[in-house]
Amino acid sequence: MVEKVAICGCGGSGKSALARELGRRLDLPVTHLDMVYYDDEWNSLGQDEFVAIQRQLVAQERWVLDGNYALTMPVRFAAAAS
Numbered sequence: 001m002v003e004k005v006a007i008c009g010c011g012g013s014g015k016s017a018l019a020r021e022l023g024r025r026l027d028l029p030v031t032h033l034d035m036v037y038y039d040d041e042w043n044s045l046g047q048d049e050f051v052a053i054q055r056q057l058v059a060q061e062r063w064v065l066d067g068n069y070a071l072t073m074p075v076r077f078a079a080a081a082s
Contacts (some may be wrong), residue, residue, distance in 0.1 A: 001027065002026055003026075003061065003062040003063075003067050004050065004058070004063055004079060004080045004082075005019075005022055005023075005026075005028070005063070005064045005065070005080060006060065006065050006073075006076035006077055006080040007019050007065065007066040007067075007075065008066075008067070008068055009068070010047075010068075011068075015066040015067065016066055018066070019032065019064045019066035020067075022064050023064045026064075026075055027061060028064045029062065029063055029064070030063075030064045030066070031057055031058070031063065031064070031065050031066075032066055032067065033065060033067025033068075033069055033079075034055075034067055036050070036053055036054075036057075037050055037067070037069070040049075045050060047071060049056065050069070050071075050072065051071070051072055053073065054072050054075050054076065055075060056078075058075060058079035058080075059079075
């Protein structure tokens with residue numbers, strides 16, 4: 001059974017829609033990284049804090065994460081492959 005999915009792609013490519021559908025079909029919690037990176041006024045987190053939050057997210061047993069954020073792709077890909 002698939003329990004960890006990292007979704008990346010160009011803006012407007014359907015990452016979030018795919019994440020929602022996979023989450024629904026596989027009964028996995030979904031996190032949209034834009035919702036983590038930006039606050040309600042579109043202010044961004046510092047990179048160290050963003051990396052730390054992603055490390056916490058991927059430490060969970062089951063998840064779907066969608067977003068580009070090249071700096072942290074290795075964090076997500078390594079965790080999804082394990």
